[in-house]
Amino acid sequence: MTWIVNSLVALVGLFFAALWLGWMVDPAGMGAQWELSALSVFGSNNLRGDVGGLFLGIAAFCGLYFVGGTMWLRAAAVLLTCVLLGRWIGIAFDGYHPQSMLNAVIEAGLLLVFVGAMKFGGRGGP
Numbered sequence: 774m775t776w777i778v779n780s781l782v783a784l785v786g787l788f789f790a791a792l793w794l795g796w797m798v799d800p801a802g803m804g805a806q807w808e809l810s811a812l813s814v815f816g817s818n819n820l821r822g823d824v825g826g827l828f829l830g831i832a833a834f835c836g837l838y839f840v841g842g843t844m845w846l847r848a849a850a851v852l853l854t855c856v857l858l859g860r861w862i863g864i865a866f867d868g869y870h871p872q873s874m875l876n877a878v879i880e881a882g883l884l885l886v887f888v889g890a891m892k893f894g895g896r897g898g899p
Contacts, residue, residue: 778890779839782846785886786835789828796825827852843891850887853880 795803800820804810809824811817834849860877864870 774893778886778894781886782835782838782890782894785883786832788883789832789835793825793828793832796821796828800825827856838890838894843894846887846891846894850884850891853884853887856880857884 792803800811800817803824804820809820811820831849831852834845834852837845838849857877857880860873860880864873864877
């Protein structure tokens, strides 16, 4: 069981690292896929920094789990919970969109990976 949840954490970390890399290399292309656009260089910098930075943070916490224990997954889980909270607030205020709901389901599933790894991952730590 340990190797399964640890493998899932590694895959989630790689997933978020790939998203981060996409935002670093091609913020306009990623923005188009996500229906976001930068109006200026400042906006492009914000897409890289804010959106990309969030994804890099989650990826980094997934990596730190393997050397520092479950406390790092708690940090990743907090960030992902904040994303989910923002998504639910957006759905409440802006209305339902199928892609938003799909993203919420995916994020909830990734959060369950973190919870499972904290319980069964065997990485120790606080």
